[in-house]
Amino acid sequence: MVPLEGKQLVIFVLWVALTAIVIGVFWWVMRSTRRPDAYDAVSKGGYRLRKSWAWFYGTLLIAAFAATLWTVPYAWAQPAAAKRPAMVVTVRARQFSFSMPSRLPAGRQIEFRVTSDDVNHGFGIYSPQGVLVAQVQAMPDYTNVMYFTFSAPGTYTIRCLEFCGVGHSDMHQTLTVYPAKGSV
Ligand SMILES: [Cu+2]
The missing domain is CATH 1.10.287 (Helix Hairpins)
Structure with missing residues (x-):
């Protein structure tokens, strides 16, 4: 909350x-x-x-x-948030990669804490089908909090959505979302 x-x-x-x-x-x-x-x-x-x-x-x-x-992606507006605390995941963006876990669970609310070590970046999550499912700005000296629950397992892609320098177009990496264990 x-x-x-x-x-x-x-x-x-x-x-x-x-x-x-x-x-x-x-x-x-x-x-x-x-x-x-x-x-x-x-x-x-x-x-x-x-x-x-x-x-x-x-x-x-x-x-x-x-x-x-x-x-709306705020904890107080999520019915599930009261039942189970969100899993906190820190994301640090920098030219030209994201420092974050490469595996995350499906079916569990995740609290992304997103910041940047250098310039402004975008933190965009694309589904295995290539659909942008969540995004937030990664800003230096500021932490943006975004709540998101992966509805299905699969290979997701993280992409930078803010032109941040010569390596911007290569600033992407994969994220494996594994099935939820037992409870949802
Ligand atoms: Cu970029």
């Missing part, structure tokens, strides 16, 4: 405050421009239409938010 703390908490509180201010301004403008005029008869139908669209999209947005929230 990674609770909101430090900078994240400050940003969250700021975001809530700014959102409240923006909504307040919109509300105030809406209230201040509400007066009867000659277009009333025409505008009534328009307002009705607008209202139904607002309800439609509002409901759609809230439903989409509720349906997809659990897929």
Whole structure:
């Protein structure tokens, strides 16, 4: 579990405050421009239409938010995270390779702690089918945390996704994902 703390908490509180201010301004403008005029008869139908669209999209947005929230890659949003702690894996990128384990288990949540020894790199995980399944920036003097669970065993490929120098195109290596033992 990674609770909101430090900078994240400050940003969250700021975001809530700014959102409240923006909504307040919109509300105030809406209230201040509400007066009867000659277009009333025409505008009534328009307002009705607008209202139904607002309800439609509002409901759609809230439903989409509720349906997809659990897929965000944060520990607190993962139902499985509470049951079993994630396996911590440190990844250090450098020109032009990644220092990390070459074998990892499937079916277990992994907490990748990704950083760089020199310049900015990208840390991208490609499935055996060549599909990019997860990626995060590898930055010097900063550790990015990414949660990922390999759904299937196989030979994955790690690729750098940020042009980092002359050897960038050769900055890739394989990662063997082995089947989960017993429990999932
Ligand atoms: Cu690169």
